[in-house]
Amino acid sequence: AQSVTQPDIHITVSEGASLELRCNYSYGATPYLFWYVQSPGQGLQLLLKYFSGDTLVQGIKGFEAEFKRSQSSFNLRKPSVHWSDAAEYFCAVGNAGNMLTFGGGTRLMVKP
Amino acid sequence: DAGVIQSPRHEVTEMGQEVTLRCKPISGHNSLFWYRQTMMRGLELLIYFNNNVPIDDSGMPEDRFSAKMPNASFSTLKIQPSEPRDSAVYFCASSLWPSGGNEQFFGPGTRLTVL
Secondary structure, eight states: OEEEOOOOOOEOOOOOOOOEEEOOOOOOOOOEEEEEOOOTOOOOEEEEEEOOSOHHHHHGOOOOEEEEEGTEEEEEEESSOOOOOOOEEEEEEEEEOOOOOEEEEEEEEEEE | OOOEEOOSSSSEEEEHHHHEEEEOOOTOOOOOEEEEEEETTTTEEEEEEEETTEEEEEOOSSEEEHHHHHHHTTEEEESSSSSSSOEEEEEEEEEEEEEETTEEEEOOOOOEEEO
């Protein structure tokens, strides 16, 4: 069975600092990988996705993620965080079927 | 384009009452998912449909929960009778499968409070 681990439940960074959110997955084949963001009181919005090809994926709002098969990781990065990036971030893996398995989420707080 | 539409956005009810949550998926999508989100358990998949047919309902907590999808543009999640532990945010999501590659589009959610 597939699984997703987001080791950091909370992360606090200063505005303007760089950010990396960790995601590790367990899946037997080449996965479909996703990062979603959830602002308070909102639904989940897709930031970026990896299906195949270039392992460095660009997303919206200046985010990027890198698929590393050898480490079973799909970490999310942003070079300079803005206060509006404060939210909860979810990593997810899709299988050959139609389902997504979500990680537990990482709550990002941004200090002024 | 309209995204996934859920109603109501907020529902407050008393224990024992019936609750019906509604979802309209994105037009043309053929898969629909119901999730529940709580602080304790995170995001849980309750049930999903492909082409209006329930495929996996193993996440439905108990017989008090039921879901239907009578046509491609409408689904309901019903709780009867409701209990305080059902208080959560319920999300509906839709996707175009398989061409959409598992990408799911989420609605804004329904915040349910059972007193």
